Amino acid sequence: MNAQTKAGQAPIIRLQDVHKYYGDYHALRGISAEIGQGEFFSLLGPSGCGKTTLLRAIAGFEDISSGAILLSGQNMEGVPPNKRPTNMVFQSYAIFPHLSVAENVGFGLRKSGLDRAAKARAVGEALEMVGLSGFRSRAAHALSGGQRQRVALARALILKPKVLLLDEPLSALDKKMREIMQVELIKLQREVGITFILVTHDQEEALVMSDRIAVMFEGEIAQLDEPERLYRRPNSKRVAEFIGVMNFLEASAQQTGEKITLEVAGLGKAEITPEQCPAGAVSGACSVGLRPETLSILFEGEQSKARLAEGVVDEVVYYGDMTYYDIRLDGASAPVRISMRNVISRPVLEVGARAQVTWDPRAMVLFN
């Protein structure tokens, strides 16, 4: 597990063996992690995995049963949410409907001791930061989803918190708007340099936005890694399946020194390194994971130096820019999914056609 924060960053949040019980229900089961200053950190998992509970515990809305949450080295036990250097963007945005945009954004400045002019200036700057300069006196309920999101961001960031907590902030937006806001959030985070902690169930969103991602299942962190490592070297089948698509092929493994020799059903012999076994050394019966884009179909007239296997097309799913093929390799029990970019020279194969598949042992991940 990659528990180190990004290089050169002092941890701003330290989670030490955090447990949370709701009656008999064990919602958080020993969460330990360090989150660096200025890091974009994501808590990713299916609903009910405890990610929102953890976020709310950091904000102070939930007491933890045992363990400790340290913010800049200070134990947050017993510190109420209004005294914590964190601010939150709620899933529903929680824009105050009886106030204008400017009053919403300036809400947190009430106790700041700034005079009227300074407050107005701060509100103006915050609105400019999220691209809502012309919306000062607009009634809050007259805003679109994306605009509400921006008001919620400006309102939270105006207090210059040490950590900004985002609870599924994009889930209420449509797909186009979500993609726009993803990019804007990344830019904003780089600009302000504040630590962002994002809760999401959308693996794509987490991969796009985060410096590091903690994948959570049933109240535990299953894997904490940078997006690329998480995708390429998931440490369990469950993480592999939760993030993107992973093909699993039956295999048997034998380790000799620094080399692991595999006999993979449908593909044949392969040699991999221990680095490709993120779950630890494996021997005997095991399964090999391959992402759909690491496999490739060799079309007529194309040549490849990569290793080849053969199979029958089982299913074709056409996506416009991509085509997904399910191919049953000779000697394998289940079909593998292969994603191919659609280019002019490539026809779309039909179900039942025979296909040659190229593969690379370096893309393999070994699981128990």
Add this chain to the structure above:
Amino acid sequence: MKLSGLRIYAIVYLVFLYAPIILLPLFAFNDGTIIAFPLQGFTTRWFTDLAATEALIEATGNSLFIAVTVAILATCLGLFAARAGARYTFPAKSGILGFIMLPLVLPEIIVAVSLLVVMLQAGLSTGLWSIIAGHVLICTPFAVAILQGSFANMDRSLEEAAIDLGETPISTFRLVTLPLVTPGIIASLLICFTISLDEFIIAFFLSGNEPTLPVYLWGQLRFPARLPIVMALGTILVALSVILLILAEYVRKRGLKRAGLKDTGGFV
């Protein structure tokens, strides 16, 4: 427009329901002491007689005092109960809330008699305060029902957001909760006021020698010559009740619109 059976039924039903009420103003302005057709001519005499009856003005004063006090007390109690019901879970919650709502289905005569018995056993004198106690009991369920709607309409993360932005729970209640449930509070005040103003049974049992308006009115029915004055009084009461109900609904709807919420029901 086709007159189908259902449409005729609806019209007959409405006439049956509201025609008697129309008789009130009709005879209140009728120049004759006998309540019968044909009408005798137009007069406002009964209204001036009304204003000159001291006992009546006193009864009106009693009723207004009771109604205002009851509206405020019942709405405050309703506010606490509705907030607790909407935000917290506690042991026996549904039982406790059900207990608060019970007077809604309890026959008023039972409430009145039992309150009277308790008052007499405890050696307390009946009067304005005992009526207020009885009215608060029957008005609080209405206040709770109205305010529960207001809290249910309100996103609970709004309060959390205010606390997250540095406010204390008390300033959050003042800055966020209260403004958002204000329409509900006003509606509750008006409805409790109306219920208390024309409540008869409890007031009749507990009024002692301080009659409320409905109780005084009932007393006057024994004197046929006073009947037109009673009609005049009834007219004013009906008009007042209708105006208050319309006002309550208007305020509630405006509040919903301002908060950008959907209308999920109401009284009118």
